[in-house]
Amino acid sequence: MTVKKQYRKPEIRKIRLACIT
Amino acid sequence: MDKVYSKNPDVVFRKIADECILVPIKNRVGDMECIYTLSEVAARIWELIDGRKSSSEINRDILNEYDVSPENAERDLRELFMQLEDAGSIRETKDGPS
Known part of the structure; x- marks a missing residue:
């Protein structure tokens, strides 16, 4: 029997990369 | 829930070290x-x-691979699809069989 992997809630995280002087 | 999603070709997936990232490539790097x-x-x-795979087929794959209840898996999958759609990373291609 295949051992199932531990489940963690799937998450997507936004990383903002980016205002005269 | 039986929808089919396809990836936006203007978004690429990269695995760097242990991080999995999605990078929009449509605009110039400076505009990213x-x-x-x-x-x-x-x-x-x-x-x-x-x-090609419907969301229920993807859900079934996740249930086979991970220790999770069907209810939690379906709810989390629906939330993730919404977030990926909002991010412009996927789009719904068509409804699955009714």
């Missing part, structure tokens, strides 16, 4: 304002999105 990181399960779901 954000990237997205995916958790392990989210990255696995991203791999399963192929424009």
Whole structure:
């Protein structure tokens, strides 16, 4: 029997990369 | 829930060290304002999105691979699809069989 992997809630995280002087 | 999603070709997936990231490539690099990181399960779901598999088929794959209840898996999958759609990373291609 295949051992199932531990489940963690799937998450997507936004990383903002980016205002005269 | 039986929808089919396809990936936006203007978004690329890269695995760097232990981080899985989505990078929008449509604009020039200088115009790029954000990237997205995916958790392990989210990255696995991203791999399963192929424009042919329905969301219920993807859900079944996740249930086979991970120790999770069907209710939680379906709810989390629906939330992730909404977030990926909002990010412009996937789009619904058509409704699955009714």
